[in-house]
Amino acid sequence: MDTSTKPLPSVNSWTKPFWQGVREEKLMIQKCTECGQPIFYPRMCCPFCFSDQIEWMEASGRGRIYTYTIVRSNAPSSFIADMPFVIAVVRLEEGVQMLSNIVDCEPTAVYCEMPVEVTFEKLSDEFTLPKFRPAQA
Amino acid sequence: MGKLKGKTAIVGIGEVPTGRYHERAAIVCAIESCRQAILDAGIKKDEIDFIIPTGSMYSSPYNTEMCTSRIVEELGLARKSTANFQVFSGGSSTGNILKTAAGLIATGLAKNVLCVHSDKLATGISAQGGIDLFSTAGISAEWEVPFGMHYSAIAALTMQRFMFETGTTAEQLASVCVSNRKWAELNPNAMHRKPITVEEVMASKMLSEPLHAKESNMLADGGSAFIITSAERARDLTDKPVYLLGEGSLVTHHVFSQDTDLTRLGFVEAGQAAYKEAGLTPEDMDIAELYDSYAVYQLIALEALGLCGRGESGEYVQSGHTWPGGELPMTTNGGMLSQGHTGAGGSFAILVETVRQLMGKAGERQVPGARFAIETSTGGTYMDSHAAIFGNIIP
Numbered sequence: 001m002d003t004s005t006k007p008l009p010s011v012n013s014w015t016k017p018f019w020q021g022v023r024e025e026k027l028m029i030q031k032c033t034e035c036g037q038p039i040f041y042p043r044m045c046c047p048f049c050f051s052d053q054i055e056w057m058e059a060s061g062r063g064r065i066y067t068y069t070i071v072r073s074n075a076p077s078s079f080i081a082d083m084p085f086v087i088a089v090v091r092l093e094e095g096v097q098m099l100s101n102i103v104d105c106e107p108t109a110v111y112c113e114m115p116v117e118v119t120f121e122k123l124s125d126e127f128t129l130p131k132f133r134p135a136q137a
Numbered sequence: 138m139g140k141l142k143g144k145t146a147i148v149g150i151g152e153v154p155t156g157r158y159h160e161r162a163a164i165v166c167a168i169e170s171c172r173q174a175i176l177d178a179g180i181k182k183d184e185i186d187f188i189i190p191t192g193s194m195y196s197s198p199y200n201t202e203m204c205t206s207r208i209v210e211e212l213g214l215a216r217k218s219t220a221n222f223q224v225f226s227g228g229s230s231t232g233n234i235l236k237t238a239a240g241l242i243a244t245g246l247a248k249n250v251l252c253v254h255s256d257k258l259a260t261g262i263s264a265q266g267g268i269d270l271f272s273t274a275g276i277s278a279e280w281e282v283p284f285g286m287h288y289s290a291i292a293a294l295t296m297q298r299f300m301f302e303t304g305t306t307a308e309q310l311a312s313v314c315v316s317n318r319k320w321a322e323l324n325p326n327a328m329h330r331k332p333i334t335v336e337e338v339m340a341s342k343m344l345s346e347p348l349h350a351k352e353s354n355m356l357a358d359g360g361s362a363f364i365i366t367s368a369e370r371a372r373d374l375t376d377k378p379v380y381l382l383g384e385g386s387l388v389t390h391h392v393f394s395q396d397t398d399l400t401r402l403g404f405v406e407a408g409q410a411a412y413k414e415a416g417l418t419p420e421d422m423d424i425a426e427l428y429d430s431y432a433v434y435q436l437i438a439l440e441a442l443g444l445c446g447r448g449e450s451g452e453y454v455q456s457g458h459t460w461p462g463g464e465l466p467m468t469t470n471g472g473m474l475s476q477g478h479t480g481a482g483g484s485f486a487i488l489v490e491t492v493r494q495l496m497g498k499a500g501e502r503q504v505p506g507a508r509f510a511i512e513t514s515t516g517g518t519y520m521d522s523h524a525a526i527f528g529n530i531i532p
Contacts, residue, residue, distance in 0.1 A: 008283065010279050012279060041277075041280050041395070066298065067295070068297060069293035069294050069346055071285060071289075071293075071344075073343060075268075076269055076282075076285060082285065087285060099281045099286060099393070101284050112297065112298065113301075123283070
C-alpha cells in the first residue's frame, strides 16, 4: 500500500496505549478488572458493568473473519491506488470485533469464518495499523 | 393502548422531483415541498407552530440556515411559530422526527408540526466529493477510516454475511433493484424510471464485492415535507388522516464493525415494538415501505420484521410478490435505488410515499384498498433501526 497520503487515525487520549502497542507490534485490547469482560475498541469505562477499573492486555491476535469485501471500484481517494484490497470485520478469539484489511493472500481466497492472525503495517513513524493474514498452520 | 397509537396523524405531504438539477437551489426544494404540504393538508399556514427541518449534507452554511429558522421566515411564520429546531440522524431522521413530533403533539406542547428536508447531493458536490463525503460521514476516524472504509464497503460487508447466513443469492439481491424499478416506472418524481433486468444489474460495475453499481443508491437533489397533527384536528381537516399506530427502534452501534448481528440489525426489536403498540401483526400489513439505500437492507427488514421467513426474502422478491400487483407491495416510490438518495431525504421520501399510499393519492401506483403499512429507516452506518406502522383507520 502507498502509505504517504493515507488518512491517519484520529486518536483519543485514553486509546494511546493501543497505538503505542501496535507500534511495538503488540495488539492491545482492554479488560475490565471488575467483570472480566474483554473490551475493544478502548473505552473510558467498561461498556458492560460501567466500572472505570480497566486494564490493558495483549490479545492473542488470532480470530476469524465475520465478514469481508473486496474493494474493486469507487474507493476513497487515498485508497484508489490500492484496489483491489480486502476490508474485513475480524472477530478475535477474545470475542471482540475490529475492522481491518486482509493482506498476504489473494483477495479471492478470503471467506467468511476464515481463520486469520494479526500482522502489522507501518503507516508512518507515529502510526502502525494492525492487519490480518490467513492463519499459519 | 400504547403511548402514541392513533393519537397523531399526518395530514399533508409535499415533494419535488428527485434528480440532477443544477439550476434548482436546495431552498427552492424546501419551500416548494412545504407549500405543497400545507396546501395538501388544507391548513392555514399560520397554524404551523413547530418547524422541524432535518439535516442537509451538501452544504454546512445551508444546513445552518435551516437550523436558524430560514423556513419560518420564508413561509411568513415569524412571530407566529413557537419553535424551529433540527432533528437529524442521517437516514433514520424520519424515524426520530416521528417520535419527536408525535410526542410533542400527544403531550399538547405542539399542535401542527411541519417537517422538511432538502439536499443537493447530485449537483451540489462532485462525484468523488460524494464518495469522500460518504467515506467519512459517520465512519469512525480512529477505527475504520484508516482501513479504507466507505459506504459501498459497508453495504458489501453486510451483504456478504447476509448471503453467508441465509443462502440468499446474488441474483436474488439483484432482483430487489428490479422490484424497486418497477415501482419507479410509475413514479413521476423518481430519478430513474427505465425498466431494468437482473442481468443488467449483475453486469453493472462491481464496486465492493458482492455489491454492484446498480445495487447502490444514486445520489440526488430533492426535497419533501409533511405535516403531522393531533388525530382530532386531522379528522377536521381530511376524511383520510394517516394515523401513526405504532413505532419502535433500537440503536445497535456507532462504529459499524462493532455490530454483532449484521443480518438483522435492530429490526427485530423495532418491529416487535411497533406491532405491539399497533396491535397488529406482519400478516396485517398491506404495504412494506422499506428503506433501501442498498438492496440488502430491504431483505434484512423483510425477514427481521416477520414479513418473510429467515432466508426466504430473496426468493420472495425474485418471484415478484413485491412488484406492482403483488401480494406485498414494497418501497412503492422506487426507493433510493430508483427515486434517488437525497441524504436524510431518502427516508423522508419513503415516509411521504407511505402516507401518499394510505391517503389514496398514489396515482398509477396506488395499492388498491391499502389500510396498513409498515415503514422503516436506518441511519449513519446502519447504527439504528426504526419501524413505524401507519393506517388510515385505527384498528
